[in-house]
Amino acid sequence: MFMQSLTLSEKATxxxxxxxxxxxxxxxxxxxxxxxxxxxxxxxxxxLSDALELSNSTTFRLLSTLASYNFVQRDEASGRYHxxxxxxxxxxxxxxxxxLQQIALPLLRQLRDDTAExxxxxxxxxxxxxxxxxxxxxxxxxxxxxxxxxRLLAYCTGLGKVMLAFSDPQAVxxxxxxxxxxxxxxxTLTSVETLLGELHAIRAQGYAFDRGERESEVxxxxxxILGPNGRLxxxxxxxGPASRMHPVEEQGEHIQKLLATARGISxxxxxxxxxxxAYADISFNHSQAR
Amino acid sequence: MFMQSLTLSEKATxxxxxxxxxxxxxxxxxxxxxxxxxxxxxxxxxxLSDALELSNSTTFRLLSTLASYNFVQRDEASGRYHxxxxxxxxxxxxxxxxxLQQIALPLLRQLRDDTAExxxxxxxxxxxxxxxxxxxxxxxxxxxxxxxxxRLLAYCTGLGKVMLAFSDPQAVxxxxxxxxxxxxxxxTLTSVETLLGELHAIRAQGYAFDRGERESEVxxxxxxILGPNGRLxxxxxxxGPASRMHPVEEQGEHIQKLLATARGISxxxxxxxxxxxAYADISFNHSQAR
DNA sequence: CAAGTAATTTTCACTCAGTGAAAACTTTAT
DNA sequence: ATAAAGTTTTCACTGAGTGAAAATTACTTG
Numbered sequence: 262m263f264m265q266s267l268t269l270s271e272k273a274t275x276x277x278x279x280x281x282x283x284x285x286x287x288x289x290x291x292x293x294x295x296x297x298x299x300x301x302x303x304x305x306x307x308x309l310s311d312a313l314e315l316s317n318s319t320t321f322r323l324l325s326t327l328a329s330y331n332f333v334q335r336d337e338a339s340g341r342y343h344x345x346x347x348x349x350x351x352x353x354x355x356x357x358x359x360x361l362q363q364i365a366l367p368l369l370r371q372l373r374d375d376t377a378e379x380x381x382x383x384x385x386x387x388x389x390x391x392x393x394x395x396x397x398x399x400x401x402x403x404x405x406x407x408x409x410x411x412r413l414l415a416y417c418t419g420l421g422k423v424m425l426a427f428s429d430p431q432a433v434x435x436x437x438x439x440x441x442x443x444x445x446x447x448x449t450l451t452s453v454e455t456l457l458g459e460l461h462a463i464r465a466q467g468y469a470f471d472r473g474e475r476e477s478e479v480x481x482x483x484x485x486i487l488g489p490n491g492r493l494x495x496x497x498x499x500x501g502p503a504s505r506m507h508p509v510e511e512q513g514e515h516i517q518k519l520l521a522t523a524r525g526i527s528x529x530x531x532x533x534x535x536x537x538x539a540y541a542d543i544s545f546n547h548s549q550a551r
Numbered sequence: 552m553f554m555q556s557l558t559l560s561e562k563a564t565x566x567x568x569x570x571x572x573x574x575x576x577x578x579x580x581x582x583x584x585x586x587x588x589x590x591x592x593x594x595x596x597x598x599l600s601d602a603l604e605l606s607n608s609t610t611f612r613l614l615s616t617l618a619s620y621n622f623v624q625r626d627e628a629s630g631r632y633h634x635x636x637x638x639x640x641x642x643x644x645x646x647x648x649x650x651l652q653q654i655a656l657p658l659l660r661q662l663r664d665d666t667a668e669x670x671x672x673x674x675x676x677x678x679x680x681x682x683x684x685x686x687x688x689x690x691x692x693x694x695x696x697x698x699x700x701x702r703l704l705a706y707c708t709g710l711g712k713v714m715l716a717f718s719d720p721q722a723v724x725x726x727x728x729x730x731x732x733x734x735x736x737x738x739t740l741t742s743v744e745t746l747l748g749e750l751h752a753i754r755a756q757g758y759a760f761d762r763g764e765r766e767s768e769v770x771x772x773x774x775x776i777l778g779p780n781g782r783l784x785x786x787x788x789x790x791g792p793a794s795r796m797h798p799v800e801e802q803g804e805h806i807q808k809l810l811a812t813a814r815g816i817s818x819x820x821x822x823x824x825x826x827x828x829a830y831a832d833i834s835f836n837h838s839q840a841r
Numbered sequence: 842c843a844a845g846t847a848a849t850t851t852t853c854a855c856t857c858a859g860t861g862a863a864a865a866c867t868t869t870a871t
Numbered sequence: 872a873t874a875a876a877g878t879t880t881t882c883a884c885t886g887a888g889t890g891a892a893a894a895t896t897a898c899t900t901g
Contacts, residue, residue: 846898847898849897854890870874
């Protein structure tokens with residue numbers, strides 16, 4: 262029996278014991294249905310059966326069960342299944358109950374109002390950036406394609422880089438050496454060396470720049486959020502169009518406000534001023550993953 | 552064996568054959584875990600076992616499986632489980648792939664820009680309103696508590712009332728006669744008679760008012776979105792503070808823009824101008840549910 | 842609009858996946 | 872330290888979940 266999960270868990274989680282055991286097959290299959298449908302492509306019963314390599318009666322029952330809770334619904338016209346309303350409702354619950362968001366939101370609002378630019382909150386998951394919150398700046402909206410719930414590569418975003426810089430150096434080296442670098446714009450970092458160098462610099466100054474590395478027109482500054490014991494909890498950023506944010510290194514006022522907000526959130530999470538980050542700078546750890 | 556689903560399906564769905572059969576027990580249990588956690592309260596393994604009346608080994612395996620796909624995660628500090636990142640990612644997929652949202656979004660943006668007020672998109676599910684989209688007006692934000700993914704009572708919101716007015720009269724009567732009316736504000740409708748009367752009036756004029764019936768300070772106008780065969784697909788609204796929207800009946804310009812947008816979306820969904828709604832006005836159907 | 846085709850829904854019998862009880866192990870309280 | 876409470880793992884049993892195939896329904900197409 263094999264297992265895939267598209268969104269995550271390419272390999273067993275490192276710290277905690279390996280899962281894979283203690284899994285319920287039927288539930289696993291149901292969740293595979295959901296992750297499959299999460300690509301946005303509506304599918305018929307048979308298409309799902311084929312893709313999951315399950316008999317159509319099994320797929321039918323999985324879908325019936327999921328549908329009874331509104332996790333999927335069937336479009337009457339096309340006969341295709343797609344994700345249902347319950348996914349929206351769950352996401353709202355997640356956001357309301359997530360401690361990081363509860364704590365960060367008021368400060369993020371303040372930061373947005375103070376800078377008038379778009380503010381993001383994100384976490385690092387499986388070495389990828391996932392946006393938790395996006396507060397639009399007061400200028401024309403819609404130019405920035407970021408979305409809450411979206412998953413982005415870490416090496417080409419300010420948020421990603423700053424979180425990598427405060428993560429386990431061992432794991433980051435591993436990641437940096439095997440990720441597929443894509444040059445989205447002229448400023449995208451596309452090699453292990455430049456990325457690790459950049460992470461070192463970010464760690465030294467305590468925040469990151471994004472000079473249009475993912476979208477040429479979007480520049481940003483990003484800072485880490487730390488919790489108890491200096492553990493990385495997430496990151497936040499202030500982003501704007503190149504026209505207003507360039508050169509991004511000279512947005513002194515924005516940088517100060519960003520850092521103050523990041524420190525404020527970190528404190529509320531239980532990080533004590535002066536306590537060092539949980540991990541050493543990446544340049545100080547040269548041991549190889551064995 | 553019993554079954555509950557908190558969010559929905561209090562009784563078997565009326566049109567389609569009854570489910571309950573063709574359900575996979577293990578999947579059903581997993582989804583009950585998620586709906587339980589959707590109240591935002593993080594829970595320990597044992598709390599969940601007790602609440603679901605399952606052995607802790609079963610609950611443990613359910614949680615392990617859910618966690619391996621990031622549907623739940625365990626807070627290391629408290630040892631409690633709460634919803635995980637995957638819920639956010641699924642919700643994003645839902646929004647991106649939902650035909651109604653794809654089609655409506657550009658027109659909603661236009662409406663927001665034209666009115667400068669907050670615009671909502673919602674659907675009716677199990678006689679309740681679920682918000683799909685919220686576009687903030689250009690004025691100070693944060694005054695309106697509505698949230699994407701939130702579920703609201705239908706009788707006390709403009710969106711809910713307008714959708715009821717275009718739904719199956721049989722089902723609406725049934726609903727109106729048994730719902731628990733709560734007086735949130737002085738203008739809340741709190742009896743079957745006033746509600747049905749209001750629905751009749753709404754049907755006649757084609758759109759609804761909300762005179763602060765849920766939150767005194769929030770007034771709104773709402774219009775239905777119809778699809779092929781005049782079936783109700785959802786509704787949209789323009790909302791603002793009483794200070795700007797009062798008296799709401801005299802927001803002629805906003806009403807015209809709202810109706811034009813609703814018709815535009817309906818057309819794109821396949822509703823042909825002139826085609827009547829799928830259901831008759833509530834006052835013309837006096838037959839009882841047998 | 843009938844005959845044919847494809848997809849969905851239901852039945853059914855088999856058997857192994859999912860189950861709870863209880864044991865082993867961890868963590869937290871005292 | 873020891874005890875108490877919670878979590879993870881083992882284990883043997885059996886009925887829940889399974890796929891094959893039949894029945895039904897929804898689409899094509901001549």
